[in-house]
Amino acid sequence: MKTSYPKEDIKVLLLEGVSQSAVESFRRAGYSQIEFHEKSLPEAELKARIAEAHIVGIRSRSHLTKDILENARRLIAVGCFCIGTNQVDLEAARALGVPVFNAPYSNTRSVAELVIAEAIMLLRGIPQKNALCHRGGWTKSAAGSFETRDKVLGIVGYGHIGTQIGVLAEALGMRVIFHDVETKLSLGNARAASSLDDLLERADVVTLHVPETPATKLMIGATELAKMRKGSLLINASRGTVVDIDALAAALRSEHLAGAAVDVFPVEPKGNDDAFVSPLVGMDNVILTPHIGGSTLEAQDNIGIEVASKLVRYSDNGSTLSAVNFPEVTLPEHPNSRRLLHIHRNVPGVLSRINELFSAGNINIDAQFLQTDPQVGYVVIDVSADEAQAAILKDKLAAIPGTLRSRVLY
Numbered sequence: 001m002k003t004s005y006p007k008e009d010i011k012v013l014l015l016e017g018v019s020q021s022a023v024e025s026f027r028r029a030g031y032s033q034i035e036f037h038e039k040s041l042p043e044a045e046l047k048a049r050i051a052e053a054h055i056v057g058i059r060s061r062s063h064l065t066k067d068i069l070e071n072a073r074r075l076i077a078v079g080c081f082c083i084g085t086n087q088v089d090l091e092a093a094r095a096l097g098v099p100v101f102n103a104p105y106s107n108t109r110s111v112a113e114l115v116i117a118e119a120i121m122l123l124r125g126i127p128q129k130n131a132l133c134h135r136g137g138w139t140k141s142a143a144g145s146f147e148t149r150d151k152v153l154g155i156v157g158y159g160h161i162g163t164q165i166g167v168l169a170e171a172l173g174m175r176v177i178f179h180d181v182e183t184k185l186s187l188g189n190a191r192a193a194s195s196l197d198d199l200l201e202r203a204d205v206v207t208l209h210v211p212e213t214p215a216t217k218l219m220i221g222a223t224e225l226a227k228m229r230k231g232s233l234l235i236n237a238s239r240g241t242v243v244d245i246d247a248l249a250a251a252l253r254s255e256h257l258a259g260a261a262v263d264v265f266p267v268e269p270k271g272n273d274d275a276f277v278s279p280l281v282g283m284d285n286v287i288l289t290p291h292i293g294g295s296t297l298e299a300q301d302n303i304g305i306e307v308a309s310k311l312v313r314y315s316d317n318g319s320t321l322s323a324v325n326f327p328e329v330t331l332p333e334h335p336n337s338r339r340l341l342h343i344h345r346n347v348p349g350v351l352s353r354i355n356e357l358f359s360a361g362n363i364n365i366d367a368q369f370l371q372t373d374p375q376v377g378y379v380v381i382d383v384s385a386d387e388a389q390a391a392i393l394k395d396k397l398a399a400i401p402g403t404l405r406s407r408v409l410y
């Protein structure tokens, strides 16, 4: 299938060492111009490279701001090869007519397994025992060591990861309570806490699985930490902005908390060669991991295939199913028609201008698909037209006031 750009001209920019499964998926789909970087790029370089790209793939480290997106004039779509999409200005991308895709489940299990392992390690006091052994010490003692059985696990954010953790924790005999802003179906014997405070006051282990939003910013600060039980444990594998890290360090120093496991930080190194700085460094009772909750080969492989296939589908066929910021359209194949894609500001008059264009040209519409949200309209029109006619129609569509992006698929 040919697109309005010959496929060989479509530039795919893949950053942050996304899995080779993504590269292979693009190649199998006929895309040959793939620029691959192991790391995130400094802002100025990112801006320059993305200006050339039609498709860009990132992970959690690359920040696609309004300024960077506005500079990306050729951009068709963005793929976040991870769960979180807070690193992209989704509103700006939508306003520019650029759908953003992610992998909402592919690393869920990896995060859940890490959290369960950390809960067991923290309850047994293993981080500090391990550290002492490495220094030549020896404390063979049961003091401060507990089984998981019958302990209360408090899950904040009972979504994909939170629920998966709840199921695994119950298999260990833990009692699971959760807090979420939405009403959620309890899995197994899990029970909703009456509030965040209720959860913090009852849990032996608190684990955080909320997205980064204005409401979750610093949702666990000194006040919330003080409400946690003395000797309890905190795990954060969500986003670094969710916890006041200095308040956490203070709660650990005062021994109000017995330990913590932290995978995400307010400021994270840009790459593997940069230094990691945190007030938690040097605390033996804290497990520190470099944002690797979702970093297993299985998860990365699956994410590569999942996100690349969403990007290829959008590029080849126009489907936006599961885009996180865009009207969703699932489209059939169009073997006998040319397909025109038109993304526009959702303002009165655009659709009638589009339809006038076809009636004035006496062009028969084989099928039309439309989906809108309050800001953006996405219309897909299959027409019986030859390649030259389709190219002219595409140019006329692009000239309609309010147009954000337009393409033709042959």
Ligand SMILES: NC(=O)c1ccc[n+]([C@@H]2O[C@H](COP(=O)([O-])OP(=O)(O)OC[C@H]3O[C@@H](n4cnc5c(N)ncnc54)[C@H](O)[C@@H]3O)[C@@H](O)[C@H]2O)c1
Binding pocket: 083, 084, 104, 107, 108, 111, 156, 157, 158, 159, 160, 161, 162, 179, 180, 181, 182, 209, 210, 211, 212, 213, 215, 216, 237, 238, 239, 263, 264, 291, 292, 293, 294, 295
């Ligand atoms: N450490 C890692 O490598 C890693 C890997 C994957 C995901 N993550 C992070 O974990 C987050 C959660 O992932 P998920 O797949 O479970 O997402 P999800 O969307 O399935 O679940 C998030 C849950 O949090 C709830 N929530 C939102 N705001 C809340 C608030 N203010 N208070 C309480 N609950 C709130 C939502 O209703 C939802 O149920 C992601 O957004 C991402 O930032 C980190």
Ligand SMILES: O=C(O)[C@H](O)COP(=O)(O)O
Binding pocket: 059, 060, 061, 081, 082, 083, 084, 085, 107, 291, 292, 294, 295
């Ligand atoms: O949002 C996610 O899926 C995680 O934070 C993982 O991000 P990463 O791909 O940068 O490891």
